[in-house]
Amino acid sequence: MSRRSFIVGGAGLAALLGIGGIAKYAGVSSLLRPPGGQDEKRFIALCLRCQKCREVCPNGCIMPSKTEDGFVNARTPKMNFKLGWCDFCAEAYKGVPQCVKVCPSQALKLPDGATATSIKIGVAVIDKDSCLGWLLKGCRTCVDNCPYDALTLDENNRPVVVENKCNGCGLCEYVCVSLKNASITGRSKDRAIIIKPLN
Numbered sequence: 001m002s003r004r005s006f007i008v009g010g011a012g013l014a015a016l017l018g019i020g021g022i023a024k025y026a027g028v029s030s031l032l033r034p035p036g037g038q039d040e041k042r043f044i045a046l047c048l049r050c051q052k053c054r055e056v057c058p059n060g061c062i063m064p065s066k067t068e069d070g071f072v073n074a075r076t077p078k079m080n081f082k083l084g085w086c087d088f089c090a091e092a093y094k095g096v097p098q099c100v101k102v103c104p105s106q107a108l109k110l111p112d113g114a115t116a117t118s119i120k121i122g123v124a125v126i127d128k129d130s131c132l133g134w135l136l137k138g139c140r141t142c143v144d145n146c147p148y149d150a151l152t153l154d155e156n157n158r159p160v161v162v163e164n165k166c167n168g169c170g171l172c173e174y175v176c177v178s179l180k181n182a183s184i185t186g187r188s189k190d191r192a193i194i195i196k197p198l199n
């Protein structure tokens with residue numbers, strides 16, 4: 001890198017930090033990682049940003065993080081359940097998910113004998129202000145689709161997450177119809193059920 005481009009790059013970075021704040025761009029905020037990447041410190045230290053996990057995911061639910069996700073996170077993989085959901089690559093879950101299998105640095109690593117019910121990517125959280133079930137419109141799409149019985153209905157037919165059964169697979173977020181009913185749910189940009197990181 002020439003001296004000039006170094007100075008220009010440095011000025012650009014300084015401007016970036018000035019605009020968005022050091023914490024945001026240097027940040028180590030937890031993102032929703034593919035299976036086996038839930039220890040954030042370990043993951044950040046080992047991930048090569050090689051994109052192999054994203055390329056191999058048969059459900060297309062991994063995307064590269066952006067600078068806005070924190071400077072150290074840039075190009076690391078994160079889950080996007082608007083694109084697809086994680087079935088742990090299992091037609092009949094065969095033990096090692098594709099993303100874990102191809103990861104060259106073991107940034108994605110699961111304990112021996114891990115199964116789709118023992119892995120936890122994150123946990124589902126319902127926004128009661130935009131969930132059609134909670135707005136008493138009778139929706140139960142997420143409950144009917146959850147493969148792990150991690151969603152149930154309360155006494156008023158409103159969806160509730162059973163946290164100890166939820167593995168963060170993202171199917172509920174993927175199928176949530178709240179945004180298609182924006183006239184009822186208001187201006188929310190997210191679906192009414194989203195998966196959040198564990199920490």
Ligand code: SF4
Binds near residue numbers: 057059062
């Ligand atoms: S386990 Fe399979 S479906 Fe899930 S994120 Fe990894 S590659 Fe994609």
Ligand code: SF4
Binds near residue numbers: 046048076104106
């Ligand atoms: S395959 Fe592993 S090292 Fe490569 S980007 Fe994915 S998590 Fe990082």
Ligand code: SF4
Binds near residue numbers: 123
């Ligand atoms: S509640 Fe959602 S994220 Fe949790 S297991 Fe069921 S479908 Fe998957």
